[in-house]
Amino acid sequence: MLNIGIIGTGGMANAHAAAFGAMRGVRLTACCDVVAERAAAFAEKHNIPRVYTDYDVMLDSEKLHGVTNVTPDAMHAKISLAVIARGLNILCEKPLATSLADAIAMRDAAQAAGVINMVNFSYRNSAGLQKAAEIVRKGTLGRIIHVESSYLQSWLNKACWGDWQTNPGLAWRLSTRHGSAGDLGDIGCHIYDMTCFLAGQDISEINCQLRTFDKGVPGNVLGEYVLDANDSFASIVSLSGGALGVVHSSRWATGQGNSLRVRVFGDQGGIEVDLDRDWNGYRICTGKDLKANAWKTVTCKPTPTNFERFIKSIKTGVNDVNDFANGAKIQAYLHYSFASDAAHAPVAVELPDAVSA
Numbered sequence: 150m151l152n153i154g155i156i157g158t159g160g161m162a163n164a165h166a167a168a169f170g171a172m173r174g175v176r177l178t179a180c181c182d183v184v185a186e187r188a189a190a191f192a193e194k195h196n197i198p199r200v201y202t203d204y205d206v207m208l209d210s211e212k213l214h215g216v217t218n219v220t221p222d223a224m225h226a227k228i229s230l231a232v233i234a235r236g237l238n239i240l241c242e243k244p245l246a247t248s249l250a251d252a253i254a255m256r257d258a259a260q261a262a263g264v265i266n267m268v269n270f271s272y273r274n275s276a277g278l279q280k281a282a283e284i285v286r287k288g289t290l291g292r293i294i295h296v297e298s299s300y301l302q303s304w305l306n307k308a309c310w311g312d313w314q315t316n317p318g319l320a321w322r323l324s325t326r327h328g329s330a331g332d333l334g335d336i337g338c339h340i341y342d343m344t345c346f347l348a349g350q351d352i353s354e355i356n357c358q359l360r361t362f363d364k365g366v367p368g369n370v371l372g373e374y375v376l377d378a379n380d381s382f383a384s385i386v387s388l389s390g391g392a393l394g395v396v397h398s399s400r401w402a403t404g405q406g407n408s409l410r411v412r413v414f415g416d417q418g419g420i421e422v423d424l425d426r427d428w429n430g431y432r433i434c435t436g437k438d439l440k441a442n443a444w445k446t447v448t449c450k451p452t453p454t455n456f457e458r459f460i461k462s463i464k465t466g467v468n469d470v471n472d473f474a475n476g477a478k479i480q481a482y483l484h485y486s487f488a489s490d491a492a493h494a495p496v497a498v499e500l501p502d503a504v505s506a
């Protein structure tokens with residue numbers, strides 16, 4: 150039986166608890182939140198026997214096999230490093246950190262400690278994405294030439310998730326002093342991850358523009374929130390295998406709730422993962438369909454979720470590919486996107502190699 154502890158018992162932690170709680174051979178033995186009543190209510194809801202308000206106390210008191218860090222982004226580094234320092238396996242929410250330096254420190258610490266380390270880029274739970282990535286890795290599309298990716302939401306335009314002007318859970322995402330790296334930090338990390346995972350290539354250069362649009366609020370200040378975080382970004386990227394790509398996202402995309410789509414085009418075929426269209430499938434145009442530009446839809450059996458992969462990694466000792474090194478790589482893309490926007494120029498992505506254990 151594997152004992153799992155949860156740190157941070159807010160909104161997203163419910164998905165973690167539901168997933169781990171439903172797995173055979175896994176039990177949730179402890180949870181922790183700085184808001185005691187929230188942690189207690191969470192423990193009762195998910196049947197978790199022990200509750201803490203201090204994660205250090207939890208880590209020292211419990212016999213845990215793995216810890217999931219579901220705290221706000223700004224706490225990811227400090228708490229994950231505390232977990233790793235105790236030799237415990239760690240699943241951390243995305244983005245891995247709030248700075249490239251922290252993300253690299255987390256990557257190196259996890260690797261030096263030899264613990265299982267994963268980041269919850271949750272769109273990797275899509276069977277369509279997993280199977281399409283296998284097809285690209287097999288070389289079915291030939292030489293990858295062009296990539297096009299978008300992550301589109303509309304909650305700034307229409308109150309599809311509630312009114313951001315009265316909902317602090319949305320309002321903080323518009324304010325850098327509340328820890329938000331804007332649209333780029335919140336959902337840009339997902340679309341960069343999905344793009345590189347599907348294309349099977351890293352990003353070597355980024356030319357990014359960020360925008361913060363007028364929201365019709367006098368002075369762009371809403372109570373304690375200064376509405377200065379970016380709302381949209383568009384990046385032209387060069388990939389390590391020579392392909393060119395466009396990656397973009399927005400919170401102003403009218404008519405789009407939470408829409409992710411990545412298309413990869415090679416000289417022998419194209420592939421598309423469109424999560425609005427199909428979570429468990431992809432579309433492909435290759436072989437004799439090329440001349441007619443005809444696309445086939447392929448439906449896949451569900452693949453293991455990040456939570457299942459984390460448990461499998463703990464059991465086998467073999468780390469999943471969605472590790473802290475990948476998290477640090479995506480953090481580098483966020484870092485160099487900001488740098489490119491500030492410089493009004495393309496910038497090369499530089500990521501120091503991991504220190505070997």
Ligand SMILES: NC(=O)c1ccc[n+]([C@@H]2O[C@H](COP(=O)([O-])OP(=O)(O)OC[C@H]3O[C@@H](n4cnc5c(N)ncnc54)[C@H](O)[C@@H]3O)[C@@H](O)[C@H]2O)c1
Nearest residue numbers: 157158159160161162182183219220221222242243269271
């Ligand atoms: N993978 C995904 O698709 C996805 C979706 C939503 C959120 N997230 C990520 O999950 C994380 C949490 O987001 P959320 O929406 O649940 O936020 P939230 O604010 O609802 O919950 C965070 C919780 O952490 C607690 N917390 C803060 N500091 C703490 C500390 N030092 N010790 C213990 N608890 C502490 C807070 O009190 C709060 O209850 C964020 O990093 C976010 O980016 C990921």
